[in-house]
Amino acid sequence: MMKHRLNLRVNKQDFEVFVKPKTTLVDLLRDELGLTGTNKGCGTGECGACTVLMNGNAVNSCLVLAVEADGAEITTIEGLASEGRLDPLQQAFVDEGAIQCGFCTPGMILVAKDFLEKNPQLREEDYKTAISGNLCRCTGYVKIVKAIKKVAEGE
Amino acid sequence: MSDKKKYTNIGRSVPKLDAVEKATGKAVYPQDTNLPGMLYGKILWSKHPHAEILKVDTTEAQKLPGVKAVITAKDMPPTKLGFAQDNPPLKGDKVRSLRDEVAAVAAVDEDTAEKALEMIKVKYKPLPPVFDPEEAMKEGAPQIHAEAKGNRNKLHYAFEYGDVDAARAASDVVVKHRFKLPWVKHCCLAPYSCVARWDESGKLTMYSPTQIPFLYQRDLANILQMPSSKIRVIQPTIGGAFGSKLDLYPNEVICAVLAKKAGQPVLLTYTREEEFKCTPSRQPVIADIEMGAKKDGTLTFRDVFFILDNGAYTSWGATIPYVLMNSVTSLYKCQNIRFDTAIIYTNNMYSGAMRGYGNPQGTFVVERMMDILAEKLGLDALELRLKNCNQPNEVTPQGFKVTTCGLRECLETVAQRLDWKNKRNKGQKETGTLRRGVGLASYIHVGGGARVYRSDGCGAIVKVDDFGHVTLITGSTEIGTGTETVLAQITAEELGVHAEDVTVVNDDSAIKPWDVGIHASRTTFIAGNAAREAAAKVKAEILKTASELLEEPENKLEINDRKVYPKKNPEKTLEIGKVIRKAHFRQHGQAFMAEAFYDPPTEMEDEDYRGNISVTYGFGTQGAEVEVDTETGQVRVLKMVIANDVGRAINPMLLEAQLEGGLSMGVGYALLEKLVVEKGEVLNPSFLDYKMPTVKDMPPVEIVLIETDDPGGPYGAKGIAESGTIPTAAAIGNAVANALGLHLFELPMQPEVVLKAVKAKLAKRD
Amino acid sequence: MKDFEYHSPATLEEACQLLKKYDGQAKVLAGGTDLIPGLYRREIVPEQVINIKGIPSLNFIANEESKGLVLGSLVTFNEIISSPIIEEHYPILKEVAEKIASHQVRNLATIGGNLCNAAPSADSAPILIALDSTVALIEPGGKERTLPLEKFFIGPGETALAPGEILIQVHIPLLKPRTGVSYLKQTSRQALEIAVVGVAALVRLEKKTEKCSLVRLVIGACASTPLRIPAAEKILVGKKIGSQDIEAAAKAASEAVKPITDVRASKLYRKEMVRVQCKRSLEEAISRAKSSPETGME
Secondary structure, rough: OOOEEEEEOOOOEEEEEEOOOOOOOHHHHHOOOOOOOOOOOOOOOOOOOOOEEEEEEEEEEEEEEOOHHHEEEEHHHHHOOEEOOOOOOHHHHHHHHOOOOOOHHHHHHHHHHHHHHOOOOOOOOHHHHHHOOOOOOOOOOOHHHHHHHHOOOOO | OOOHHHOOOOEEEEEEEOHHHHOOOOOOOOOHOOOOOEEEEEEEEEOOOOHHHHHHHHOHHOOOOOOOEEHHHHHHOOEEEOOOEEEEOOOOOEEEEOOOOEEEEOOOHHHHHHHHHHEEEEEEOOOOOOHHHHHHHOOOOOOOOOHHHEEEOOOOEEEEEHHHHHHHOOEEEEEEEEEOOOEEOOOOOOOEEEEEEOOOOOOEEEEEEOHHHHHHHHHOOOOOHHOOEEEEEEEOOOOOOOOOOHHHHHHHHHHHHHHHHHOOEEEOOOHHHHHHOOOOEOEEEEEEEEEEEEOOOOEEEEEEEEHHHEEOOOOHHHHHHHHHHHHHHHHOOOOOOOEEEEEEOOOOOOOOOOOOOHHHHHHHHHHHHHHHHHHOOOOHHHHHHHHHOOOOOOOOOOOOEEEOHHHHHHHHHHHHHHHHHOOOHHHOOOOOEEEEEEEEEEEEOOOOOOOOOOOEEEEEEEEEEEOOOOOOOOOOOOOOOHHHHHHHHHHHHOOOOOOHHEEOOOOOOOOOOOOOOOOOHHHHHHEEEEEEHHHHHHHHHHHHHHHHHHHHOHEEEEEEEOOEEOOOOOOOOEEEEHHHHHOOOOOOOOOOOEEEEEEEOOOOOOOOOOOOOOOOOOEEEEEEEEEEEEEOOOOEEEEEEEEEEEEOOOOHHHHHHHHHHHHHHHHHHHHHOOEEEOOOOOOOOOOOOOOOOOOOOOOOEEEEEEEOOOOOHHHOOOOOOOOOOHHHHHHHHHHHHHHHHOOOOOOOHHHHHHHHHHHHHHHHHH | OOOOOOEEOOOOOHHHHHHHOOOOOEEOOOOOOHHHHHHHHOOOOEEEEEEOOOOOOOOOOOOOOEEEEEEEOOOEHHHHHHHHHHHOHHHHHHHHHHHOOOOOHHHHOOOHHHHOOOOOOOOHHHHHHHHEEEEEOOOOOOOOOOEEEEOEEEEEEEEEEOOOEEEEEEEEOOOOEEEEEEEEOOOOOOOOOHHHOOEEEEEEEEEOOOOOOEEEEEOOOOOOOOOOOHHHHHHHHHOOOOHHHHHHHHHHHHOOOOOOOOOOOOOHHHHHHHHHHHHHHHHHHHHHHHHHHOOOOO
């Protein structure tokens, strides 16, 4: 099967890669670019673990073909902290005890990031809406919601 | 409470030590492994739930470019896996379920491996299957294992105490019901994944998410017929466990054999569908239970019979009555008990261990029956529980020696927070579509280890380095629950440093001392006591040197905030690092390192299931307020209250997080989760159709930690990791019954089930 | 996932030609949220995948006097949720979009994809049919046709699209005065769900008399296509609707649907939920009709 060339920008770095059409974005990030912080929990868009930001929108990277990301700007969890400083959401997740096994964490943080940036005024219910496509088996979500709320309210 | 102040680390909500790695995506899970030359493994599953294997032809698959190894039963040693040694890692003569491993492939990528699987030709001779345990028990049912007559697993758990028949005759009220509980799944967010690598000297390194690294090492050595000294187990970051990695399973053996045959490392990761279909699940039970009481509410007897669907092979699922029994024998005082089980082989997937280990099932049945009994007695359900409440220093029929017990306080706290008096009997009087009700349920569980093996021990090594930096090497395993942080706090407290000064090493069998495994809510208690003991030994050494330097006797010195000082003269401080450096850089210097092995003073149960298996027991109560839509059957949980006897909260934040996470599993068990298994096939093997709770399904939770300061626990702590899950379904079930004035005898209480019961009640009334 | 060839046409014409050329072997990729899981599970095995997201003319939201709201087929559900035009004039579309899947999926999933995938449970279909929407289709050569959405669905996964045809727009007439709409979705969980039953209702009431002049009641997930229920609508039209009428209409709907039993729910439960949710949806639509503005386009 012919490979396609694509150019994309991941975490502010430019990449040129060759992929089969069927390669999904999550597999490209993990297997080709070594960005294993993007976790693959189901492969079918039903758990949210593989969430990344694509052109500023949170998407399940298992629901995107890599070829579709030609020319796209992608942010993965590895691209959030800058100059050794955690993103406020990362810091809040750490401080509030919102992380246990950690497998859902990158997806949770990135969807929250997208949601907070687009919705300046949020109610309690909105924090839940933000992460309702992200499953977590460890935390019962309580401390995750608390962490997002903390950042949203600028505490 | 006042002694809390004297602690620097205990009682402090220290963030999880590995949280930053996880928040930045740097944590390495098994599926993130990338070794030079690493291949991808795939398993060929059976096409039939019960069949003879006539022929497996791998010729074509072996020829496919990129395929490096194809294995069948012929490549396997003749040994079998599991507690009953009835599970060959690859099946050669017979398959007994649709999740049976028939062959496996290692190839340069997953695609090639998948293609190769399609090219393997297997000829089966189908046999009549049986899926219902009650059918399987009947005479003439298809025989699944030749040696298991009537499909009965040779494991049999029966317990008797007092005189049940006399107690029944003397009871004023007797209630009897049958309950049915479903298959449910752990739903670890990370699908099961492991890596095998052989080196040139014939040593095997497994990168495994196992919860039992040392038993795993032993079992893997047995099955591969090699010395366990040649197996090293590295545990990368584990993406959820909940009991699902408590045994050695065929996939890990297959991975090792593939890697050996290929001469290259192999990564074997399940898809989510495989995770749902092929990993062991919490077993379904059918419970016949009869309970009695005197008019005044004194419990007289319990007589229960559990039928367990074991599935096709014996993993830990078959042993859960060992714990299930605890709730029947020991939750609330009852002096006449009969407990019996039938563990039945079927052609379903096999069952395993899952958070609570049978206790969620047992507690659901017992606590639902407590409400039914109270109703029949005309007593308040809370009063009935308080009347028969467990107490400190009680010995239960199984011989459990209760030390501290905060159950009464838990019950009263939950009732108060639920506004029990006002809300309890309101629901049934309401009219309209939406009905509200409240309910509560309690649990007893091991809280100070659990002697299920001859040892319940854990080793610890504590080392203090020249700048006062501490390393704790613990035998225990971190599965996300925060044990590494709690152990760091305990170590730091003992040494007088800060938890942040402690590095915890817990992921390599070549380094860490032995431990039974992470299960039975035991790690804080057992590994905590081991760490504390090792730290105390190092502390004594530090004080010895400091005594020379400060010219004060050791017993007059104290360590706090990383400094040693005379108790009388706290200004005259010496940094721990300095003490250590002094000891390093001198003639006949010394290193500061000590080990400890803590094996609790408990006993194994005898053949009659009597024995004090835990140093202490955990108690707690959960309360639920629900609203039921009587037209759709939908149950909404409006609020949950948890009051838990935790002994001592070493890290309140992480402790709450355990309870909250456990609760969400319990909410799923109560209302949403069920593997739909028909003819041995899982019909909902996806997160879309297996309904684990989303954030929107979780009610607000109030948590009250009740500290009883257990004398056996590290700084008074008890184990609690499973407790959040155990009484939830019962509490919600009791609240639903309270709202509707009717009883449901199955889980989950999905809308359709609830609606059917509501309609049946209405039909009866008309 | 099986291998396939991938095309990313830059124009509509190119896309139509490719679709025609590979008729029966090609799948259109828009949001991908249904297609890619299908590929992953090998339930769909196309030889060609044609990504139409590079076509610029398909992603817009416009409010036109003659057609009402016009949605390009590539508009995503999150674009619907955040559109000021939709929030002002068609808030029901936002309400429905918020009930679909998850935030991440709504960032990808398109209105055109949701309709062309033709799942009987698709959330957007019942409400758009209730709103009397039409779809605009284009064939190779550039010839366009429009079709009432009601006629677009043929069966599960089957639509009225001819070989080479692409859905380019959805037209949604502006709500007239004294008209209320509602969409209710019966599910097990509170999020991340597919409808067990979806019910859309549109009710228009006459001025002063408050007699019902128009009803459209459309049920999802209970037949091979979204199903309009004329028998139930007839019960209500021309009447000042009382609770007994609603009960009767809901009962008629429950009798008209032909659901299946699957892992999500039984046939009987679905029928009963059609009754309950039709009742609730009609009540909500009537209440909204009563409180909707008196003036506007007749």
